[in-house]
Amino acid sequence: MEFTNTIWSLLPPLIAIVLALITKEVYSSLFVGIFAGGLLYAGFNLTAAMEHIFVDGMIGQLSDSWNVGILIFLVVLGSMVMLMNRAGGSAAFGKWAVTHVKTKAGAQVATIVLGMLIFIDDYFNCLTVGSVMRPVTDKHGISREKLAYLIDATAAPICIIAPISSWAAAVTGFVDGANGLTLFIRAIPYNFYALLTLVMMFTITYMDFDYGSMNLAELNHRAQLKERKKKDAASLTGAEDQPHPPVSEKGKVAHLVFPILSLIVCCVIGMIYTGGFFDGANFIDAFSNSDASVGLVYGSVVALILTIINYLATKVLSFNECMNAIPEGFKSMVPAILVLTFAWTLKSMTDSLGAAEYVGGLVANIADNRGLMSLIPAIVFLVGIFLAFATGTSWGTFGILIPIVVNVFNGDVNNELMIISISACMAGAVCGDHCSPISDTTIMASAGADCDHISHVSTQLPYAFTVAGVSLVSYVASGFIRNWVACLFLGIIIMIGTLFGIKMINNRHK
Numbered sequence: 034m035e036f037t038n039t040i041w042s043l044l045p046p047l048i049a050i051v052l053a054l055i056t057k058e059v060y061s062s063l064f065v066g067i068f069a070g071g072l073l074y075a076g077f078n079l080t081a082a083m084e085h086i087f088v089d090g091m092i093g094q095l096s097d098s099w100n101v102g103i104l105i106f107l108v109v110l111g112s113m114v115m116l117m118n119r120a121g122g123s124a125a126f127g128k129w130a131v132t133h134v135k136t137k138a139g140a141q142v143a144t145i146v147l148g149m150l151i152f153i154d155d156y157f158n159c160l161t162v163g164s165v166m167r168p169v170t171d172k173h174g175i176s177r178e179k180l181a182y183l184i185d186a187t188a189a190p191i192c193i194i195a196p197i198s199s200w201a202a203a204v205t206g207f208v209d210g211a212n213g214l215t216l217f218i219r220a221i222p223y224n225f226y227a228l229l230t231l232v233m234m235f236t237i238t239y240m241d242f243d244y245g246s247m248n249l250a251e252l253n254h255r256a257q258l259k260e261r262k263k264k265d266a267a268s269l270t271g272a273e274d275q276p277h278p279p280v281s282e283k284g285k286v287a288h289l290v291f292p293i294l295s296l297i298v299c300c301v302i303g304m305i306y307t308g309g310f311f312d313g314a315n316f317i318d319a320f321s322n323s324d325a326s327v328g329l330v331y332g333s334v335v336a337l338i339l340t341i342i343n344y345l346a347t348k349v350l351s352f353n354e355c356m357n358a359i360p361e362g363f364k365s366m367v368p369a370i371l372v373l374t375f376a377w378t379l380k381s382m383t384d385s386l387g388a389a390e391y392v393g394g395l396v397a398n399i400a401d402n403r404g405l406m407s408l409i410p411a412i413v414f415l416v417g418i419f420l421a422f423a424t425g426t427s428w429g430t431f432g433i434l435i436p437i438v439v440n441v442f443n444g445d446v447n448n449e450l451m452i453i454s455i456s457a458c459m460a461g462a463v464c465g466d467h468c469s470p471i472s473d474t475t476i477m478a479s480a481g482a483d484c485d486h487i488s489h490v491s492t493q494l495p496y497a498f499t500v501a502g503v504s505l506v507s508y509v510a511s512g513f514i515r516n517w518v519a520c521l522f523l524g525i526i527i528m529i530g531t532l533f534g535i536k537m538i539n540n541r542h543k
């Protein structure tokens with residue numbers, strides 16, 4: 034136990050992340066990180082390490098009710114996506130989009146807006162937006178890496194500024210002795226990373242340029258499209274999740290819209306049901322007290338049943354075709370489930386080594402220095418990024434840092450600096466989660482876009498780092514100015530100016 038609550042506790046996730054980025058192979062990289070964590074915990078006793086990895090780690094994580102609920106939700110969504118493809122709904126939507134979404138910029142804006150509208154839960158957002166928008170972005174030659182970025186950037190960053198979301202419920206649960214939802218709402222204008230991510234997406238779409246590894250991915254994608262046209266390949270229909278899947282000729286746009294609307298409505302009802310809405314709680318309290326994992330399972334299963342009934346009633350698919358699509362949908366989610374399982378196991382290794390407590394102690398020591406009080410938001414933002422990046426969990430970061438921030442300010446809800454610091458904690462956690470290859474949200478974005486996971490991570494990092502840098506400047510300013518209007522305006526100006534500068538540099542090198 035000599036490695037617990039020390040800097041060594043951060044080694045396993047760092048090993049996994051570095052190996053994944055170097056080798057471009059996520060499964061073995063995660064397992065090496067897990068194995069390193071087990072060895073450190075067991076004092077390099079191989080037998081004890083294996084027991085800790087598989088019994089305390091993998092089996093423990095797969096027997097956790099929250100995690101099991103998320104896996105069921107994944108399987109059901111995979112089945113629904115396969116049903117929509119088999120029914121021809123995705124193909125019909127792709128054809129409709131050709132006549133209504135006429136430009137590449139329009140396809141990107143449509144993806145961003147849809148992501149903003151589905152703010153209930155980040156998992157739900159990733160897979161839903163991915164299944165709907167893949168046909169549209171494919172038609173306009175947008176790479177899967179770019180689609181994965183747009184999905185990821187409108188998942189957690191949108192949920193963290195939406196008062197009615199599973200993320201708001203999680204954050205409010207970490208604030209003791211105060212109205213957590215009120216603090217969450219007051220912190221929204223100071224959540225510079227989430228707000229500037231939106232500015233980033235709309236700006237690069239309007240300016241029609243990419244940079245870093247994303248630009249290379251876009252160029253490679255265009256080259257591949259040209260090769261396909263030369264070979265007279267079949268046009269992209271959004272149904273290429275499996276080799277030559279049977280697609281109904283009767284499919285209409287309604288056969289994609291109905292399942293999506295059913296998912297949204299049923300998942301909202303499922304979440305407020307778990308929060309006691311039908312037992313007398315009001316809507317806001319029901320959402321704050323909801324169990325997102327269970328609620329999403331309830332909602333997705335009901336939506337799946339309604340979708341099958343709808344397809345049978347409209348005779349777009351037979352009963353046997355519907356049933357055959359369900360296990361195929363399960364198979365499509367196996368890679369995401371495997372990565373999630375390894376990521377959760379790695380998280381259990383870092384938890385057992387006390388990584389979060391170690392970083393939390395460092396923050397508490399910094400906060401004791403009153404001379405640094407005006408820099409607390411910037412410091413908390415950076416620590417939140419590092420902790421979420423290393424552990425792959427933003428919610429765990431909330432749980433460690435928010436109580437520390439509240440204690441530093443003695444729960445003074447009228448202290449504007451405490452509000453800014455809480456927002457900096459949420460922003461840093463989302464940024465780290467956004468960058469980390471072991472983050473479940475990042476994994477879901479890759480699955481939703483049907484994109485190679487490491488390709489998504491490597492192309493997203495330059496964009497996330499750009500927004501993080503501008504956000505850091507905004508948090509330094511907010512610690513002294515303590516006015517969200519001025520600081521957000523400053524951040525937007527720097528964000529747009531930075532992107533203009535990057536575009537000018539790119540143009541010079543062409």
